[in-house]
Amino acid sequence: MKTVEFERPDGKKLNIEIIKYQIDDADRKKQADRHRHNFFSIHFILAGQSKQEIDFEDFEIKKNQIVLIPSGSVHWEKENQDLSGYAILFKAEFFSPPQKELLNGLLQYAIALRKLLIPIEEKAVQAIIYYFELLMKEQDNDLNQNQTFILQNLMLALLNHLEGQIQKLPKSNSFVTTRRPFQRFIELVDHHYYEHQNLEFYAEHLQITKRKLSETVKSVTGQTAADYIIERITLEAKRELCFNEKSVKEIAFQLGYESPYYFSRIFKKRTGLSPEQFRTTYAE
Numbered sequence: 001m002k003t004v005e006f007e008r009p010d011g012k013k014l015n016i017e018i019i020k021y022q023i024d025d026a027d028r029k030k031q032a033d034r035h036r037h038n039f040f041s042i043h044f045i046l047a048g049q050s051k052q053e054i055d056f057e058d059f060e061i062k063k064n065q066i067v068l069i070p071s072g073s074v075h076w077e078k079e080n081q082d083l084s085g086y087a088i089l090f091k092a093e094f095f096s097p098p099q100k101e102l103l104n105g106l107l108q109y110a111i112a113l114r115k116l117l118i119p120i121e122e123k124a125v126q127a128i129i130y131y132f133e134l135l136m137k138e139q140d141n142d143l144n145q146n147q148t149f150i151l152q153n154l155m156l157a158l159l160n161h162l163e164g165q166i167q168k169l170p171k172s173n174s175f176v177t178t179r180r181p182f183q184r185f186i187e188l189v190d191h192h193y194y195e196h197q198n199l200e201f202y203a204e205h206l207q208i209t210k211r212k213l214s215e216t217v218k219s220v221t222g223q224t225a226a227d228y229i230i231e232r233i234t235l236e237a238k239r240e241l242c243f244n245e246k247s248v249k250e251i252a253f254q255l256g257y258e259s260p261y262y263f264s265r266i267f268k269k270r271t272g273l274s275p276e277q278f279r280t281t282y283a284e
Helices: 097-112 122-139 146-164 172-177 178-192 201-204 210-222 225-243 247-256 260-271 275-282
Strands: 003-005 016-021 035-037 040-054 058-060 065-069 073-091 115-117
Touching: 040 122, 058 065, 073 122, 073 225, 115 122, 115 146, 122 146, 178 201, 178 210, 178 225, 201 210, 201 225, 210 225, 225 247, 225 260, 225 275, 247 260, 247 275, 260 275
Parallel strands: 003 035
Antiparallel strands: 016 073, 035 073, 040 058, 040 065, 040 073, 065 115
16 A cells, blocks of 8 residues: 655645646546555535545545545545545644644544534535635745745634534534543544553543543543544554554554454454454455
């Protein structure tokens, strides 16, 4: 499986690219196989439909939807029927550290609840298009010395609009009320899941009890904090099994399991397949 690297076709040293694709765009063809992104992408679908697989889950993509593809995801566009819309490709380095908080909040909600598709209300469509068009115009403005700063702020405005749409989705209220501790928990898990699978580590860093931690995570995701950690490890295991030729034993040790047999048992319980069966099924 190959990694798709971020690279602007014009060679500009910007960690962002805004694209508009049309139904008859001959240059835009679906990826013929699974691949892994080393950047984030946000797609706004204006027409057509598509079947896509993101981290081994199938999604039916239709008009007036935002599609979020997190960095590191395994992606495959299985089918594309007259798709048109916009796409923003960007690396995390594009944002300054304070700006990343809003981005992380949006993406972490989407990833945690597998809400990678955000429906956009008809009355909000033109406002979203407006920001995509502004971003496209500004990326072509080579004479502006403040180009990156302007693009960053336009992106933040767009993300605020998308968050407004997210807050109308089921379970969004619990996400808003527990946003900071939940977001911090997700950040900690992303950085430490392979070395810390116990709740004590996360509760201590968040300065809350294990019970409060699990209640917070469950109010947003519907699962306990311990289950969320295992799900995160399982997702990375899926990616590793498809992305390289490491043995199951090597992957188990890499993900913090002392026993490959225990890892295989947990993996099969979560996916219904042994690691070897999963690799055979998905490593195309």
